[in-house]
Amino acid sequence: MITHHQTVASIDGKMANLPTRMNQHPTRVGYFSLIIIACAVLMIAPAQALTGTKYMAGSPELSAYISGSNEVSPGDTVQLKVIIENKGVNQFKFIQSGVIERDDLPNTAKFLTISIAPGEAPVVIKSDPQMLGDLKGSSIASAVITTKVQPDAGSGTYYLPLTMKYSYLAEAEQYGTDTIQYYYRERNETVNLPITIKPEVKIAVLSQTAEHLNAGSEGYVTLEVKNIGHENGKNAIIKIVRNDMSPVLPVTGSMYIGNFSVGQVVSSRFKVSVSSDAEAQTYPLDVLVNYENGEGDQATSDIETIGLQVGKKIDFNVTSTPNIVSPGQKKTITVQYTNTGGATAYNAQARISAVDPFTSNDDTAFLGTLAPGDTREAAFEIAVDKSATIKEYALDSEIRYRDALDNSLISDPMKVRIVVEKENSLLGNPLVLAGIAAVVILVGYLVYRQRTKQK
Numbered sequence: 001m002i003t004h005h006q007t008v009a010s011i012d013g014k015m016a017n018l019p020t021r022m023n024q025h026p027t028r029v030g031y032f033s034l035i036i037i038a039c040a041v042l043m044i045a046p047a048q049a050l051t052g053t054k055y056m057a058g059s060p061e062l063s064a065y066i067s068g069s070n071e072v073s074p075g076d077t078v079q080l081k082v083i084i085e086n087k088g089v090n091q092f093k094f095i096q097s098g099v100i101e102r103d104d105l106p107n108t109a110k111f112l113t114i115s116i117a118p119g120e121a122p123v124v125i126k127s128d129p130q131m132l133g134d135l136k137g138s139s140i141a142s143a144v145i146t147t148k149v150q151p152d153a154g155s156g157t158y159y160l161p162l163t164m165k166y167s168y169l170a171e172a173e174q175y176g177t178d179t180i181q182y183y184y185r186e187r188n189e190t191v192n193l194p195i196t197i198k199p200e201v202k203i204a205v206l207s208q209t210a211e212h213l214n215a216g217s218e219g220y221v222t223l224e225v226k227n228i229g230h231e232n233g234k235n236a237i238i239k240i241v242r243n244d245m246s247p248v249l250p251v252t253g254s255m256y257i258g259n260f261s262v263g264q265v266v267s268s269r270f271k272v273s274v275s276s277d278a279e280a281q282t283y284p285l286d287v288l289v290n291y292e293n294g295e296g297d298q299a300t301s302d303i304e305t306i307g308l309q310v311g312k313k314i315d316f317n318v319t320s321t322p323n324i325v326s327p328g329q330k331k332t333i334t335v336q337y338t339n340t341g342g343a344t345a346y347n348a349q350a351r352i353s354a355v356d357p358f359t360s361n362d363d364t365a366f367l368g369t370l371a372p373g374d375t376r377e378a379a380f381e382i383a384v385d386k387s388a389t390i391k392e393y394a395l396d397s398e399i400r401y402r403d404a405l406d407n408s409l410i411s412d413p414m415k416v417r418i419v420v421e422k423e424n425s426l427l428g429n430p431l432v433l434a435g436i437a438a439v440v441i442l443v444g445y446l447v448y449r450q451r452t453k454q455k
Contacts, residue, residue: 058090058106060137060168062189064114067142070195074202074229075151075302077126082193084114084132084164085140104182107137109166114143121158121195122150135166147195151302155199155230159192201236201260201291201301202229208306212404214343215313216276218251219405223287226265229301233291236260240270241286241303247278248285248308260291274310280342282307312342315411316399319375322417327357328386329423335416336377337399339370345401350378352416353396357385367399384420393418 067081088107104110115129126146135141147160164187171183206224213219225238239254251271260266272285285308289301320336337350348367354360365378394415402408 058137059088059170060086060107060109060135060166060187061088062086062109062112062135062164062166064162064164064191064193066193066195070193071198072123072147072149072195073198073200074149074153076149078147078149080145080147080193080195082114082116082143082145082162083140084112084135084142086135086137088137090137104169105137106169109135109164109168110184112141112164112166114165115163116145116147116193117161117163119159119161119192121160122153122197123158123160123195124148124150125160149197151202152228153197155197157194157196159194162191162193164189164191199231199294200229200299201227201231201233201289201293203238203287203289203301203304204228205287205304205306206265208308210308210310212343213248213272213274213308214311214341214403215247215274215278215280217313217343217403217405217409218271218273218407220269221272221285221308222267222269223306224265224267225287225289225304227260227262227289230262231291231293232262233260233289233293233299233301234258236289236291238266238268238287238289240272241288243284243286243305246283246285247275248283248310249273249275257289260289272308274313276313278310278313280310280312282309284308314339314341314343314345314401314403314409316340316345316370316414318397318414318416320377322392322419324419324421325382325384326423327384327388327390327420330381330383332379332381333416333418334377334379335397336375337367337370337414338375339372342372343403344369344371345399346403346406348376348399348401350376350397350399352380352382354382355395357388357420358393358395358418359383359385370401382418388420390420390422393420 062084064082064084067083070080072078086107086109088109090105090107112132112135113129114132116125116127118125124147126148127144130143132141132143167184167186169182170185172180173183174180204226206226208224209222211220211222213221221240227233236257236259237254238257240250241253242249249272251273253270255268255270257266257268284305287304287306291299291301293299316337317340318335319338320334323333323335325331325333335350335352339345346369348370349364350367351364352360354363360380360382362381365380367376367378370376394417397414397416399411400408401411
């Protein structure tokens with residue numbers, strides 16, 4: 001048998017004689033040299049190709065944990081970042097000739113898929129199972145799991161079961177120098193990931209009462225608020241806050257309640273205003289509590305949104321027919337005002353704005369209290385210029401009043417219609433006046449003759 005070293009020596013010997021033979025037979029020597037080199041390559045190459053690595057033992061060893069804080073609050077939706085680490089090692093590594101190199105290592109977790117269940121924790125898992133691919137030894141992979149904590153979740157530590165499903169190379173059987181068969185095994189491993197639900201003050205609005213809540217005015221809101229959480233709040237302050245662009249705005253928006261124990265119910269009354277452009281409908285208002293928790297830190301409860309029914313604003317219309325006047329005339333006109341709004345107007349006073357060709361020395365009138373639907377009549381004295389154009393005019397009028405909270409308000413402007421037309425009286429007709437004068441003279445003459453005859 002020719003060893004590797006013998007083959008090399010033989011080649012070296014033949015190469016040493018090449019110069020002599022080349023001088024004798026150049027063509028033969030060329031072919032012979034190529035054949036010798038090719039044979040040497042073929043003898044050396046198989047030994048290199050069949051040198052491979054074989055592992056007699058090893059498998060994946062997976063662990064998992066939550067990266068960052070694992071503290072959550074009731075009602076939160078959190079993104080939990082889960083880290084999966086492969087600590088598996090390969091034991092008894094052999095490098096020898098005749099072994100085909102393996103494609104996979106025994107400690108590689110292939111086709112790794114993870115899924116999380118809520119277990120007994122008061123949470124909802126919103127993420128589907130995630131496939132992380134192949135995880136080699138001494139490597140890590142990560143996944144983000146969306147988790148919703150139940151609003152009424154109790155405080156404490158809970159465990160989320162994390163299932164890891166994967167396969168690994170259990171055995172590789174080689175046949176000859178060119179065939180290898182792999183044997184894989186599947187594993188399902190479950191680890192528990194701890195999460196801590198922090199105790200917090202959580203509020204519930206048990207009842208609400210609105211007083212004098214109308215568009216364009218102020219009113220009161222009374223709330224019954226209960227601590228349904230798992231934390232006793234210290235130095236608690238209950239607040240109402242405007243919800244987005246709601247027309248309901250707090251005027252006095254906070255009240256100190258001190259200690260707010262679990263299960264305690266407090267009553268609070270707040271003053272609010274409603275913008276004048278609000279409609280008669282329900283609008284949102286936010287309620288929350290600021291407090292000091294058990295660790296001495298300032299905290300804020302989740303917002304509780306309630307709906308407040310807002311009534312129509314106080315409004316008035318002129319419901320009387322147009323007044324008729326003549327140029328040069330001074331006249332007392334009457335105007336009827338009706339409360340068409342949704343609340344009572346107190347101490348109402350009507351005012352009319354006289355402009356050319358009208359003047360007035362008495363342009364205000366007291367109306368008193370007008371409940372929704374009530375009508376009151378006001379009288380104004382106006383004078384009409386002699387040069388007034390014959391047509392219909394509209395004078396501005398408004399009502400100043402007080403709401404239920406004694407706030408002074410002014411209504412939107414209204415129009416009082418006045419028609420200027422020529423005087424249509426019989427006494428203004430010259431022919432009628434002449435006829436009346438003739439009758440008066442005739443009657444006087446007849447009376448005179450009667451008295452003369454009696455003498």
